[in-house]
Amino acid sequence: MAIPNQLDVKEVLYFDDLHVGQRFVSGTHLIDEEQIKAFATQFDPQPFHLDVEAAKDTLFKGLVASGWHTAASTMLLLVGSGLPIAGGIIGVGAEIAWPNPTRPNATLHVESEILELTPSRSRPDRGVATIRSETHNQLGEIVQVLSTKLVVPSRASIATRGEPGQKTL
């Protein structure tokens, strides 16, 4: 066995460890008004993300986080606790929907479920996991639904290469 990499210091799951229907629940993350404005100033400077008064006269009837802020915060939860995948969370793309806005002082958590597992035909050291991740606020509303396909190393990636999954992705 090789020296574990940074992601291996906590228990992580390989492709072999996953099954369809498996569920994961993240910790929580609070988004306050200052964070909403700071993210919007940097990446999405529109009135409904920047100014409480101006936001009242928009579709949203008040200040809301940028959808990309909700997406980035979801990623933080997945990386930190929500999806303990060997090799890290590497997606080549995603479908994303925002059925409700993230408002100031939302406490978010993410619930993920494995929908499909497809072993690689050519590479026994990996597979593709299709995962649906719902981001909920403290009121039980779903603020984001994210569907991703992740490349996940199998335990064969350790055996064949003598190093942990991340390096073999």
Add this chain to the structure above:
Amino acid sequence: MAIPNQLDVKEVLYFDDLHVGQRFVSGTHLIDEEQIKAFATQFDPQPFHLDVEAAKDTLFKGLVASGWHTAASTMLLLVGSGLPIAGGIIGVGAEIAWPNPTRPNATLHVESEILELTPSRSRPDRGVATIRSETHNQLGEIVQVLSTKLVVPSRASIATRGEPGQKTL
């Protein structure tokens, strides 16, 4: 006519002004190593986004930006110059793909094209525009393809309500 809102001080396009095949090109945005690490520290703390040396041993063979950093930077370009839509850029969801990573010192710009225009059946004051936005780096590589459906106010939204489009979305 009502007093223009914040987004109407520059020339913007209403649903009536759009046509399928219409194209828009944004300005440019530079992403450097410090920005990549700062975003990753806040939202996507994985070795290939945080540490130049550790990143060399990963799939990416070097430091790359979080996909969500590329997405957020694309939004900045769209809001600033890439998509002058009346009422702002409000999407209910998106499909996103990252065919190539964003590496340090990438200079990004976004090229958008209107793929489909669907007038609302029940609301003459708005329509839905399906837009494909490609984010390119300075090498001509596509680092992101984003497909979104945006709600866009029509000029009727001004006439019928006496206020600019954003308020009628």
